Amino acid sequence: MRCIVLTLLSTLTVVVLLFGYRTSTAGSLSASSDAATISGGTSSTDPGVSSDSSGAPPSNDSTDVPSAEPSESTGSDTGSDTGSDTGSDTGSGSSVSGTFTGEATMTRYGYVQVEITVESGEITEVSVPQYPAGDHHDVEINSYALPILIQETVDAQSADIDMVSGATVTSQGYIGSLQSAIDEANL
Amino acid sequence: MTTTPAPQHSHQPFSQPAPVTPAGPPTWRASEQVMGMPISLALRGREAGTEAGHQAWREAVHELRWADQVFSTWKADSWISRLDRREVTLAECPAEVADVLDLGERARVSTGGRFDVQRFGRLDPTGVVKGWAVERAVRPLLELADTDLCLSAGGDMVCRVRDPQRPGWRIGIEDPADPSRVKVVLTLRDGALATSGLSRRGAHLVDPRTGAVPASLGSVTVVAESLTWADIDATAGFVADAAAPAWLTERDRRGVVIWRDGTVEPYGC
DSSP, X not given: OOOOEEEEEOSXXXXXXXXXXXXXXXTTOOSOOOOOOOOOOOOTXXXXXXSTTSSSOOSOGGGGOOSOSXXXXXXXXXXXXXXXXXXXXXXXXXXXXXXXXXXXXXXXXXXXXXXXXXXXXXXEEEEEEEOOOSSHHHHHHHTTOOOEEEEEEEOHHHHTOSEEEOSOOOHHHHTTSXXXXXXXXXX | OOOXXXXXXXXXXXXXXXOOOOOOOOEEEEEEEETTEEEEEEEXXXXXXXXXHHHHXXXXXXHHHHHHHHHOSSOTTSHHHHHHTTSSOGXXXXXXXXXXXHHHHHHHHHTTTSSOSEETXXXXXXXXXXXXXXXXXXXXXXXXXXXXXXXXXXXXXXXXXXXXXXXXXXXXXXETTEEEEEEEXXXXXXXXXXXXXXXXXXXXXXXXXXXXXXXXXXXXXXXXXXXXXXXXXXXXXXXXXXXXXXXXXXXXXXXXXXXXXXXXXXXXX
16 A cells, blocks of 8 residues: 555644655555545534545544543544545634544555544644554655645634745745744754 | 565564654754755754764855856856857856756657756756755755754755664645645655746646646655655656646655645645
């Protein structure tokens, strides 16, 4: 498999995490593609309705906990969902908060697990507590892992970013840029 | 519907407790203006903020200034400007000039002409020099033991994380419609990332074959092992416009495009 796609649906945010591995090693990969979809924290406006529209409602009822304690939501699905669709039910500001830990997913190189922190419906942090690691080969492959987090436009501060990339920034354009703010704040 | 795939390896038990989310050590930062663009460095780990870290940063900046002296098309006395005016021969230039021109030619061929250092009849290897120069400049920083780094030149960067326990670098991709905001965040542990898009000053990227300005793309971000090629392919991908995701995927790249309408599309995975 080449990718794990993890999607978090909340009323305001869609996250897609892609773990890409070098394709030179992917030739022998079997088609046991296991894209995992994590759906968590639907808004309280539709209590009892398990995350809709996916066609495969997670069996784990913890996904339906609205705006409650941090809950672990699992629910894997082979449908690799791109993140372009925003939450099916937008609406009043979501109060979904908490830390959601995805199921550890087996890859060719070991288990990968993703954890996100959501505050008031906005993803404030994504971490990968479990990377494939262990023998040298794993570490080498791991170095090409690329999680991509797609989130609705966020302020740089809340995104907690280390560097900024965009259309080439010139020295004139640097003053007042996001990158200059990060450099100065020494975050 | 939990479809846990059958484990293919047994050395990593499923029940292994996940380690606590790595918080990462403090980051030391530095920035300089070189080659008409901001160079930003972030270091984490053993040599962040140490004299060895400072020294490696000075060497990196020195390397970039040297590349600017040789390759700047804005400096009349640079080797590349003198070569363009035929005041010197290629053989008289530093050997790196031939290397870069060769790289530019390979980029042109490899991208089917979407990338060309011979724009408007003038020699302009600017598009390949940046990535090439940053890859050279990062070397002294890579020698710092147990030290993570992220070196960005105007938004194109090389990243490295040395300790598997430390988190990847979080790279915010600007919203092309509003550069004061971040549209996408990518986490990069080891590799290079470049973004190409419409400049704030207006269109500066045109298809060298047709002169057309890309109409449907806002920006293209490419992740690759080498910054030289991430940079080249981001530029060529942006010129490819609507065909960019397919074209880049075919080239074994991965990353994300942001369409002019604000839609975000990951590709290559």
